[in-house]
Amino acid sequence: MKKLTTNEITEALKNLSGWALKDDMIEKTFTFGDFKEAFATMTHIAFECEKQNHHPNWENVYNSLTIKLSTHDADGVTQKDVDLAKSIDEIVG
Amino acid sequence: MKKLTTNEITEALKNLSGWALKDDMIEKTFTFGDFKEAFATMTHIAFECEKQNHHPNWENVYNSLTIKLSTHDADGVTQKDVDLAKSIDEIVG
Amino acid sequence: MKKLTTNEITEALKNLSGWALKDDMIEKTFTFGDFKEAFATMTHIAFECEKQNHHPNWENVYNSLTIKLSTHDADGVTQKDVDLAKSIDEIVG
Amino acid sequence: MKKLTTNEITEALKNLSGWALKDDMIEKTFTFGDFKEAFATMTHIAFECEKQNHHPNWENVYNSLTIKLSTHDADGVTQKDVDLAKSIDEIVG
Numbered sequence: 001m002k003k004l005t006t007n008e009i010t011e012a013l014k015n016l017s018g019w020a021l022k023d024d025m026i027e028k029t030f031t032f033g034d035f036k037e038a039f040a041t042m043t044h045i046a047f048e049c050e051k052q053n054h055h056p057n058w059e060n061v062y063n064s065l066t067i068k069l070s071t072h073d074a075d076g077v078t079q080k081d082v083d084l085a086k087s088i089d090e091i092v093g
Numbered sequence: 094m095k096k097l098t099t100n101e102i103t104e105a106l107k108n109l110s111g112w113a114l115k116d117d118m119i120e121k122t123f124t125f126g127d128f129k130e131a132f133a134t135m136t137h138i139a140f141e142c143e144k145q146n147h148h149p150n151w152e153n154v155y156n157s158l159t160i161k162l163s164t165h166d167a168d169g170v171t172q173k174d175v176d177l178a179k180s181i182d183e184i185v186g
Numbered sequence: 187m188k189k190l191t192t193n194e195i196t197e198a199l200k201n202l203s204g205w206a207l208k209d210d211m212i213e214k215t216f217t218f219g220d221f222k223e224a225f226a227t228m229t230h231i232a233f234e235c236e237k238q239n240h241h242p243n244w245e246n247v248y249n250s251l252t253i254k255l256s257t258h259d260a261d262g263v264t265q266k267d268v269d270l271a272k273s274i275d276e277i278v279g
Numbered sequence: 280m281k282k283l284t285t286n287e288i289t290e291a292l293k294n295l296s297g298w299a300l301k302d303d304m305i306e307k308t309f310t311f312g313d314f315k316e317a318f319a320t321m322t323h324i325a326f327e328c329e330k331q332n333h334h335p336n337w338e339n340v341y342n343s344l345t346i347k348l349s350t351h352d353a354d355g356v357t358q359k360d361v362d363l364a365k366s367i368d369e370i371v372g
Contacts, residue, residue, distance in 0.1 A: 035334055036144075039325045040137030043229070046318045047129040047236055055314055059338040128241055132232045136322070139225045143326055148221055152245040222330075226323030233315040 003076035012082045019085050025057070025070040026077055026085055030092055032063045041065070044091050052087065054080050096169035105175045112178050118150070118163040119170055119178055123185055125156045134158070137184050145180065147173050189262035198268045205271050211243070211256040212263055212271055216278055218249045227251070230277050238273065240266050282355035291361045298364050304336070304349040305356055305364055309371055311342045320344070323370045331366065333359050 004012065009026065013019050019028045032038040038060060045067075049055045057068040067088060069081035097105065102119065106112050112121045125131040131153060138160075142148045150161040160181060162174035190198065195207050205214045218224040224246060231253075235241045243254040253274060255267035283291065288300050298307045311317040317339060324346075328334045336347040346367060348360035 035325070035329060036137055036140040039140070039322075040133050043136040043318075043322070044129055044133030046314070047132070047233070050233055050236060050314060051129075055341045057338065057340045059336065061336045062334045128232070128236060132229075136225075136229070139221070140326070140329055143221060143329060148248045150245065150247045152243065154243045155241045222323055222326035225326070226319050229322040230315055230319030233318070237315075 001071060001074055001078040001080055003071070003074040003078055004082075009077050009082075012079075016082070016085050016089060018089075021077070022068075024076050025068040026081055027066065027068045028085070028088075029064060029066045032065070035062050038063050038065055041092060045088055048087050048091060049084065052080070052084055054084050056084070094164060094167055094171040094173055096164070096167040096171060097175075102170050102175075105172075109175070109178055109182060111182075114170070115161075117169050118161040119174055120159065120161045121178070121181075122157060122159045125158070128155050131156050131158055134185060138181055141180050141184060142177065145173070145177055147177050149177070187257060187260055187264040187266055189257070189260040189264060190268075195263050195268075198265075202268070202271050202275060204275075207263070208254075210262050211254040212267055213252065213254045214271070214274075215250060215252045218251070221248050224249050224251055227278060231274055234273050234277060235270065238266070238270055240270050242270070280350060280353055280357040280359055282350070282353040282357055283361075288356050288361075291358075295361070295364050295368060297368075300356070301347075303355050304347040305360055306345065306347045307364070307367075308343060308345045311344070314341050317342050317344055320371060324367055327366050327370060328363065331359070331363055333363050335363070 006021070009021050013021065013026065019026045032041060042060065042065065059066045069084055070076060071078040071080055099114070102114050106114065106119065112119045125134060135153065135158065152159045162177055163169060164171040164173055195212065199205050199207065199212065205212045218227060228246065228251065245252045255270055256262060257264040257266055288305065292298050292300065292305065298305045311320060321339065321344065338345045348363055349355060350357040350359055
């Protein structure tokens with residue numbers, strides 16, 4: 001899968017909410033009510049990642065979750081990352 | 094913890110939605126969009142059960158989840174079951 | 187997928203451990219150290235079910251987990267159930 | 280809870296395996312067979328964190344999990360972190 005250009009990523013992010021390009025990854029931080037809600041949502045996202053066979057770099061501390069997406073093989077952001085970001089937003093709702 | 098009488102249970106269920114008394118348990122069936130959503134919600138409920146140190150008899154098939162609550166030590170339904178039912182309804186939302 | 191005959195199921199179960207044919211399903215009960223261990227293992231199994239696109243009828247109470255497998259479309263046990271049973275045994279270890 | 284001195288942390292880490300002091304946190308990286316196994320183990324750890332009411336800064340990418348422990352209120356590593364590290368090692372086994 002081909003790495004997207006910065007322009008292409010900027011365009012793609014217009015259709016998402018709260019995602020930003022940073023260090024060759026697209027990144028977003030979510031805040032939940034508590035750890036229980038954060039981890040249950042992570043579980044939901046984890047199933048979707050397995051389904052899409054694409055996995056995030058994600059970091060959790062209590063009710064905060066930061067997700068960073070890039071495609072290792074392409075050494076940058078691809079359409080797969082944009083698709084997963086969209087799925088994650090749908091899950092978090 | 095004291096077992097509630099049938100009258101007490103009936104009164105308590107008036108403050109909940111969709112729970113019914115059956116075979117000395119209070120029971121409710123939830124339907125989700127798919128298995129992923131069902132299991133993620135189960136994860137959220139599982140944390141709450143651990144917190145309340147009270148665990149359900151629950152049965153899942155794909156997007157369907159049936160939860161049955163009773164208190165083993167009391168050989169029937171107690172306030173702990175009513176409280177957990179309320180927490181579950183808040184989680185499922 | 188074709189429903190297996192009782193003889194075929196009996197043969198298949200010889201290669202598994204602890205699974206029994208009951209009510210047109212193959213069934214096994216697992217016991218864990220506590221609820222936390224039971225639910226974490228359920229999470230692992232849940233991912234495998236999604237991967238195989240085949241889901242169990244499973245019932246949990248605290249540290250006990252009973253899994254019943256059948257194939258709805260075939261109205262009985264198929265090779266998909268035998269395969270999932272084998273995967274579950276590998277996960278539980 | 281009182282922040283441990285570097286000497287006290289060094290002593291405590293002798294009873295653990297693979298944990299190192301870094302940036303005022305104790306840190307360890309685990310590698311699992313795949314994402315499914317990593318996330319199922321995270322679920323088990325998550326329950327333990329809730330039980331101890333102490334939560335890690337943890338980061339996952341596919342089969343890799345890095346856990347960093349410190350106590351926010353103490354602005355450093357406390358006995359709570361050492362205890363949680365020990366519990367995590369017991370869970371991962």
